[in-house]
Amino acid sequence: MIIRQAYKFRLKTNQTISRKLAQFAGCSRLVWNKALAFQKERLNIKQSCLSYAGLTKELTQWKKQEELFFLKQVHSQALQQSLKNLSQALKEAFDQTNPKQFPRFKKKGQRDSFRYPQGFKIDNDNGRVFLPKIGWIRYNKSQDVLGDAKNITISKKGQYWFVSIQVEIDREISKHSSSSIIGGDLGITRFLSLSNQKYYEPLNIFKKLKNQLAKLQKQLAKKEKFSNRWRRLKAKITKLHICIANTRNDYLHKISSTLSKNHAIVILENLKIAKMTGSAKGTGENPGTNVKQKSGLNRAILAQGWGEFIRQLEYKLAWNGGQLIQVNPKNTSRRCPKCGYISADNRKTQATFCCQQKSCNYTANADYVGSLNIREAGLALLGLGGRRTRVLRSPQDREMSVSLELPLKSQPTDGV
Ligand SMILES: [Zn+2]
Numbered sequence: 001m002i003i004r005q006a007y008k009f010r011l012k013t014n015q016t017i018s019r020k021l022a023q024f025a026g027c028s029r030l031v032w033n034k035a036l037a038f039q040k041e042r043l044n045i046k047q048s049c050l051s052y053a054g055l056t057k058e059l060t061q062w063k064k065q066e067e068l069f070f071l072k073q074v075h076s077q078a079l080q081q082s083l084k085n086l087s088q089a090l091k092e093a094f095d096q097t098n099p100k101q102f103p104r105f106k107k108k109g110q111r112d113s114f115r116y117p118q119g120f121k122i123d124n125d126n127g128r129v130f131l132p133k134i135g136w137i138r139y140n141k142s143q144d145v146l147g148d149a150k151n152i153t154i155s156k157k158g159q160y161w162f163v164s165i166q167v168e169i170d171r172e173i174s175k176h177s178s179s180s181i182i183g184g185d186l187g188i189t190r191f192l193s194l195s196n197q198k199y200y201e202p203l204n205i206f207k208k209l210k211n212q213l214a215k216l217q218k219q220l221a222k223k224e225k226f227s228n229r230w231r232r233l234k235a236k237i238t239k240l241h242i243c244i245a246n247t248r249n250d251y252l253h254k255i256s257s258t259l260s261k262n263h264a265i266v267i268l269e270n271l272k273i274a275k276m277t278g279s280a281k282g283t284g285e286n287p288g289t290n291v292k293q294k295s296g297l298n299r300a301i302l303a304q305g306w307g308e309f310i311r312q313l314e315y316k317l318a319w320n321g322g323q324l325i326q327v328n329p330k331n332t333s334r335r336c337p338k339c340g341y342i343s344a345d346n347r348k349t350q351a352t353f354c355c356q357q358k359s360c361n362y363t364a365n366a367d368y369v370g371s372l373n374i375r376e377a378g379l380a381l382l383g384l385g386g387r388r389t390r391v392l393r394s395p396q397d398r399e400m401s402v403s404l405e406l407p408l409k410s411q412p413t414d415g416v
Helices: 015-044 052-064 066-073 076-093 205-222 228-262 278-283 294-319 366-381 395-405 408-413
Strands: 002-010 113-116 121-123 128-131 135-138 148-157 160-170 181-186 192-194 265-269 323-327 352-354 363-365
Touching: 002 294, 015 052, 015 066, 015 076, 015 113, 015 148, 015 160, 052 066, 052 076, 076 113, 128 148, 181 366, 192 366, 205 228, 228 294, 265 294, 265 366, 294 323, 323 366, 352 366, 363 366
Parallel strands: 181 265, 265 323
Antiparallel strands: 002 160, 113 148, 121 128, 128 135, 148 160, 181 192, 352 363
């Protein structure tokens, strides 16, 4: 099975390298803008857009122009990639069934980036990459790059440059070493509660940093745009965002690694993360501009964490021969796992679940109850009993009984 993965590292740059990277990004942007203007011109006079091949011919002509001499100093495949990206964006904009936004002109300082489809090299031992026409650049190496590198993208965020390496890995899917099935409830007071009663605390670094962030963003709003003070503040905010993202990702990687090793099947709620983050969509790419309120920020950071966690868990489980299952979250917080009674009243407070069925009175931590219900829903989905089972056995019992019934090896392929 081919698995795609991306690695991202911060490049260790000096002034000379930064200038070179900025030049490459600038030329890629210029080529994009020039090609976009060219295509718009054609559309204005009712001609169809030029194909990618046609655009590359134009590019060759541009390179010959005296005032565009600097284009020759940039690796041609990086420039062609700009044309490829534009052609793709135009194709998507004219897609009849699901048209996307028409491509726009790029401005300096907004997502500066460029990509090499080939010609680059990766040196795991020394933590460096070779970029054609630029040379070797070291990066902050946190792990080895595994697999077959397909392309490499250089991008700037704040004052830092990053490298993203997209790889494909062919992995033989083996049987998972464990046969445990576990349910998990993602939440706010606890990041993740598990049906074996373990839980993970939320990442507390946010508490400290998010206030700082909100304060800085308030200050930024008062500054004159693009003034020196504005720029300094903006750089500070970006640094903080990177710090938050790094800390968060380390934490998420630790949890997702542990879970994917210890459990063959992990069941979570389908959170429709994309929908939830809709209002703060800009935060990932362009932090700060779309997030006005502290509460919005809060939720955005949380949701980003959940989305990233699910992504990590899914591929790590797949690597280990396991599987992630996402279930409908309906009633998972309101259903009594002991007697099956469903009522909003069962959850009188955020923290505690207390069954209102008189003969039952089952009481437990609300997030733990959620994880039990999620697990039950997942088992039902797998055809392993589930919801109709009203007798609550201990989670360990349940795991044992299930592991005997489940033909794990064939499981991941059957359309669950
Ligand atoms: Zn009950």
